[in-house]
Amino acid sequence: MSDLLTIADLGRDGLEAILALSERNDLGRPLAGKGVALVFQKPSARTRNSMEMAVVQLGGHPVYIQKDEVGLGARETAEDVARTLACFHEVVAARVMDHRDLERMAAAIDKPVLNMLSDRSHPLQALADLLTAKQLLGGLENARIAYVGDANNVCHSLAEACSLLGVPLSIAGPQGYGFSDEMEGVRQVADPAEAVQGANIVYTDVWVSMGQDEEAERRRQAFAPYQVTSELMAKGRDAWFLHCLPARRGEEVTDDVMESAKSAVWRQAENRMHTARGALAWMLGARP
Ligand code: CP
Ligand code: NVA
Numbered sequence: 001m002s003d004l005l006t007i008a009d010l011g012r013d014g015l016e017a018i019l020a021l022s023e024r025n026d027l028g029r030p031l032a033g034k035g036v037a038l039v040f041q042k043p044s045a046r047t048r049n050s051m052e053m054a055v056v057q058l059g060g061h062p063v064y065i066q067k068d069e070v071g072l073g074a075r076e077t078a079e080d081v082a083r084t085l086a087c088f089h090e091v092v093a094a095r096v097m098d099h100r101d102l103e104r105m106a107a108a109i110d111k112p113v114l115n116m117l118s119d120r121s122h123p124l125q126a127l128a129d130l131l132t133a134k135q136l137l138g139g140l141e142n143a144r145i146a147y148v149g150d151a152n153n154v155c156h157s158l159a160e161a162c163s164l165l166g167v168p169l170s171i172a173g174p175q176g177y178g179f180s181d182e183m184e185g186v187r188q189v190a191d192p193a194e195a196v197q198g199a200n201i202v203y204t205d206v207w208v209s210m211g212q213d214e215e216a217e218r219r220r221q222a223f224a225p226y227q228v229t230s231e232l233m234a235k236g237r238d239a240w241f242l243h244c245l246p247a248r249r250g251e252e253v254t255d256d257v258m259e260s261a262k263s264a265v266w267r268q269a270e271n272r273m274h275t276a277r278g279a280l281a282w283m284l285g286a287r288p
Contacts, residue, residue, distance in 0.1 A: 002283050003106045005099075005115045007123045007160035015130075015164050020288035022131055022271070022278030030284045031060025034090040038116070039081070041067045041096050042210045046245060046272050047116050047124060051093060054276035058284075060090065072101060079108035086111045091283060097211060112283040119153060119211070125244045126157035127275035130165065132268040133201050136240050140167055146199035146236065147171045148192045149226050149252050150219070151178045154205045154244045159186045170195035174222045192226050196235045203242040204228045204252045220251065228253045233262065240264050 007015060021027065036055045038048060048064060055062040070081050072094070082105035085092045092113050096102055099118035106113040115123055134140050145162060147155050151173050162169040163183040171178065171188045172195035178188045189195050196202055207223040208216045233239055241253075241263045249255050257263065 001110075001112045001285060003113045004123055004279055004283055005102050005106060005113065006121045007126050007157050007164065010123075010164070012164045014282070015127075015161060017288050018127055018275065018278045018282045019131055019134065020278075021281050021286055022127065022275040024278075024288075027058060027277065027281045027286060029059025030281060030286065031055060031058040031090060033059075035061045035063055035088055036091045036093060036280070037063050037065060037085040037089040039065045039067075039070060039072065039085070039092070039094040039096075040116070041072060041094070042117065044095060044116070046269055047095065050124075050272035050276045051116065053273050054280055057273075057277050058280055063089070072096065073098075078104040081105065082108045082113070091280060114279070114283065117153060121157045121160075122153045122244070123157050124272065124276055124279060125154050126161040127279060128268055128271040129158055129203070129242060129244070130161050130167075131271045131275050132242060132264060133167075133240075135267070135271075136264055137200060140165055143167045143201060144199045144237070145169045145201040145203060146192075146195040146239075147203045148195060148228055148232070149173060149204040149223060150207050150209070151188065152205060152209050155179075156181075158203065159183050162186060170199065172196075173226060177219075177222065192228075192232055193235050196232055196239070199236045200239050201242055202228060202233055202236050202239045205244050206246070206248050207252055208248075223252065227251070228257055230254065230256050230260070233257055233260070238262070242268050245269055 052062040078101040086109040095116040099120040169186045172192040
């Protein structure tokens, strides 16, 4: 049984295994009679619903836990919350403010811990992103992805996944909003048109992530030149548009791009459920 805190931890084999499992519907009921704790310190539509349905599809019972109920780090330490939930559940999944809380939880228990988004990474999202790209392009061999906007948690996990799988990724964002990790095959540039040139997938996410509200004005100004518009999309190679959602239409992306025939955001959202199922099965020991 394995934790899933970052994409990088999976290695190429683990990542490919989860993507393969995600396209199967014969994974059985490894969670029959068992629970999965879903702790949320931040709001969620896609992650909560995709995880609940994935747990049900694997025969288990999801328990949704809001932040004030367990008071991670406030009412009890991260370790004590994890130990408590491990008494009842086969997997402990959490969406946290601080990635270190996930590491502390994973260190405290033998049951697998799953990252449902942290300040640093969003591995479940990257799994759905890569599965969607693979389906749209008929394989990842010729994929070239441009990410335009904030090099945030979503971007970081996408970059780890692209790097592991050898998919070239160009990230365009303003000075001071990149990340410092060097990853093979990942380049960071300032010009959005340069990033999108030759890309067959263009991806963006919000400029102001959950918990960054006090930086909102400064961020909106810094990212204004990075809006994904039809004009920018036209610089790609008949590119598909992806967004992890929720989108702030009129900020990082225009309405017409979201609604265009090349927008695959709803397929990407649905893939959250299929990849959540694949990831849970893999954590419980399934292999393709
Ligand atoms: N993409 C994503 O994780 O959405 P939620 O925040 O709604 O779960
Ligand atoms: N970067 C966003 C992703 C939401 C799914 C956030 O952290 O709020």
